[in-house]
Amino acid sequence: TYSLNTAAITNTVINTLAAGTYSIVGMDIMGCKDTISTIQVYEPAKLLLALTSNTNTICKNDTITLTSVFSGGIKPYTIAWSTGITNTAGGTTTSLTQTATPPAPTRYWVDLTDKNNCIVHSDTVDINVNPLPDINFSADPTEGCQPLLVNFTNLSAATPSITSWVWNFGTTYISTDASPVYEYTGSGTFNVTLSAVSDKGCKNTFLQPNYIVVHPKPTANFYYTPPFGTDILNPEVTFQNTSTGYDNAIWSFGDGATFAGQQSTMHAYADTGIFQVKLIVSTKYNCIDSITQPLKVSEISTLYVPNAFTPDGNSLNDVFVPVSLELYDFKMLIFDRWGGKIFESNATNEGWNGKYRGALCEEGVYVYKIEFKAKNGEVNRRVQTKVGHVTLLHTAR
Numbered sequence: 456t457y458s459l460n461t462a463a464i465t466n467t468v469i470n471t472l473a474a475g476t477y478s479i480v481g482m483d484i485m486g487c488k489d490t491i492s493t494i495q496v497y498e499p500a501k502l503l504l505a506l507t508s509n510t511n512t513i514c515k516n517d518t519i520t521l522t523s524v525f526s527g528g529i530k531p532y533t534i535a536w537s538t539g540i541t542n543t544a545g546g547t548t549t550s551l552t553q554t555a556t557p558p559a560p561t562r563y564w565v566d567l568t569d570k571n572n573c574i575v576h577s578d579t580v581d582i583n584v585n586p587l588p589d590i591n592f593s594a595d596p597t598e599g600c601q602p603l604l605v606n607f608t609n610l611s612a613a614t615p616s617i618t619s620w621v622w623n624f625g626t627t628y629i630s631t632d633a634s635p636v637y638e639y640t641g642s643g644t645f646n647v648t649l650s651a652v653s654d655k656g657c658k659n660t661f662l663q664p665n666y667i668v669v670h671p672k673p674t675a676n677f678y679y680t681p682p683f684g685t686d687i688l689n690p691e692v693t694f695q696n697t698s699t700g701y702d703n704a705i706w707s708f709g710d711g712a713t714f715a716g717q718q719s720t721m722h723a724y725a726d727t728g729i730f731q732v733k734l735i736v737s738t739k740y741n742c743i744d745s746i747t748q749p750l751k752v753s754e755i756s757t758l759y760v761p762n763a764f765t766p767d768g769n770s771l772n773d774v775f776v777p778v779s780l781e782l783y784d785f786k787m788l789i790f791d792r793w794g795g796k797i798f799e800s801n802a803t804n805e806g807w808n809g810k811y812r813g814a815l816c817e818e819g820v821y822v823y824k825i826e827f828k829a830k831n832g833e834v835n836r837r838v839q840t841k842v843g844h845v846t847l848l849h850t851a852r
Contacts, residue, residue, distance in 0.1 A: 456482050474498035502528035504567040506577035514657035515587045516556065521563055523577065524550045528569030535566045560584050588617050588651040590661035600742035601672040603639045607647075615653040623648040625667065642671035670740040673701035677734045677746065684751035690724040692750065694732070701736035701744075708732055709750065727754040758782065758827060758839075763846040766809030775823075775845050776806025782827040784838070789845075790822040797821075809847050818849045 457464050458480045477494040502525075509520045523534060531545035542551050555563070561584070565577045589612035594605050611617060622630040624637050625645030639645065645667040650660040676697045685692055696704055696718050706714040708722045709730030724730065733747040759778040766773050777787065782803055789798035789807050797811040809816055825841045 458482075472496045499529050499569075499571075500527035502526075502567065502569055502573050502575045504565065504575045504577045506563065506565050506580055508563070508580045508582060511581065512583045512585065513557070514585050514655070515558065518554050518556045519582055521553045521555060521565075521580065522550060523553075523565045523567070525567050528567075528573050528575075529571050531570060533568040535568070537562075537564045557582050557584050585653070585655040585657050586615050587657050587659035588612075588615060588653045590649055590651050590659055592647075592649050592661070592663075594647065594663075594667065597666060598668040599670065600738075600740060601639065601642045601669050603667070603669045604636065605639065605667060606636050607634055609634045609649070611649075611651060615655065615657070617651045618654050619652045621650040623650075639667060639669045642669045644668050670738065670742050671700055672742045673736045673738055673744045674699045675701070675734050675736045675744040675746040677732075677748070679732070679748075679750060684753065685724075686753040687724070687727050690752060691721055692724070693719060693721050694734075695719045696734065696736075698734065698736045698744075700738065702739050703737045705735045706732070707735070724752045727752045754829070758825065758841060760823065760825065760841065760843055761845065762843070763848055764809065765848045765850065766815060767849060774806035774808050775847075777803070777825060779803045779827070782829060784826070784828045786826045788824045790824070791816070792819065792821070794822075815849075816847055818847055820844050820846050 457467065459469070460477055461480075474496050477496060479491045479494065480488055481490075482488045505524045507522050507524075509522075513519060521536070523536075525532060525534070525544070526549060531543055532548075534542045534544060534551055536542075536553050538553060538555055540553060542553075544551060555561075561582050563580045563582065566574060567577070568574045591610040591612075593608045593610060595608070596603070596605065607622065609620070620631055620633055622632070622635055622637075624630070624639070624647055626639070626641070628637065630637065644665050647663045647666045648660060650658060652658045676699075677694055678697065679692050679694045681692070694706065696716075698704065704715070704717055706716065706720060706722075708714070708724075709732050710724060710726070712722060714720050714722070729749050729751050731747050732750050733745060735743060735745045737743045761772075761775065761777075764772050764775040775789075779785070785801060785803045787798075787800045787807075788796055791797055797816065798807040800806070821844065823843055823845055827839055827841075829839070
């Protein structure tokens with residue numbers, strides 16, 4: 456006979472024992488016994504498995520972290536993920552993680568198998584994937600001269616709904632307008648980026664590399680010699696181009712004449728006045744700059760009046776007569792110190808011989824008044840008056 460923990464048993468094979476400590480006694484017909492005093496029966500804990508995700512809603516291209524937590528059974532474990540990856544866990548390991556980037560709404564699960572091929576299935580985890588904003592844009596123009604004003608047109612799709620925009624024009628300036636206008640003040644090649652956030656909080660960015668090309672603007676400048684202008688007797692002026700960053704230059708001298716030339720040039724003026732000299736410089740990309748400077752061509756002194764004469768009959772400086780160039784409507788009056796008129800002439804070549812009523816006047820200072828018009832120059836057709844003193848000397852000095 457046999458007894459298990461003092462209870463008689465008839466079967467020598469027992470497979471329904473609960474976990475615990477057992478003693479077995481075997482006794483033959485003569486009453487002889489043998490005892491196995493301690494048999495320890497173990498029952499593994501129930502095999503448990505849980506699957507969680509760090510989030511259940513993401514934006515497209517975001518990554519989730521799946522975590523499986525397990526216990527019970529007999530190690531080592533085999534963990535089979537629905538992503539197709541299989542792990543092995545033993546020792547003190549009680550959890551494993553796995554990352555995934557679902558392109559669309561996806562359901563995940565995991566299976567756990569222990570050493571005894573006991574299998575447990577996890578609950579499923581559903582991940583919702585929100586779409587990214589569908590971004591696009593255009594610009595007009597995409598190439599031009601500095602400064603370049605560009606109109607950006609937002610061509611993004613209406614779905615999903617977009618709540619905010621951020622433009623980066625390749626400079627330090629940022630715009631949050633849907634379709635902004637931006638002026639590039641510097642030259643160069645610029646990337647343009649548009650970022651958008653949807654009503655689900657999903658952000659997308661669209662980059663157009665080397666999208667805007669701004670060609671540099673030349674700088675026009677010049678100087679001329681003589682630096683303070685000239686007069687009609689010396690009408691030639693030299694112009695020196697000191698512009699930078701240009702390929703072509705056109706001069707306009709303010710009197711209707713033009714010249715296409717790179718560096719220095721010379722121009723002769725046919726009349727007096729103030730002329731607006733303009734230099735236009737351009738590049739091969741037709742970027743233009745200009746500068747205008749006034750230049751004065753003065754009229755010459757049309758009348759020279761001596762300040763003394765000696766009517767002594769020696770044919771040297773005997774007559775007080777002005778020296779003039781192409782005058783008309785000429786009139787000269789001579790007055791004594793008391794204001795009495797003693798001489799009058801209407802001809803530029805007729806001077807005062809120092810006499811009044813046939814007699815030589817006294818030595819001294821007399822007043823002259825000359826009225827005239829010039830035949831050329833900026834004061835043409837305008838009466839000019841010159842008043843001054845002349846000294847009559849009886850002996851040349």
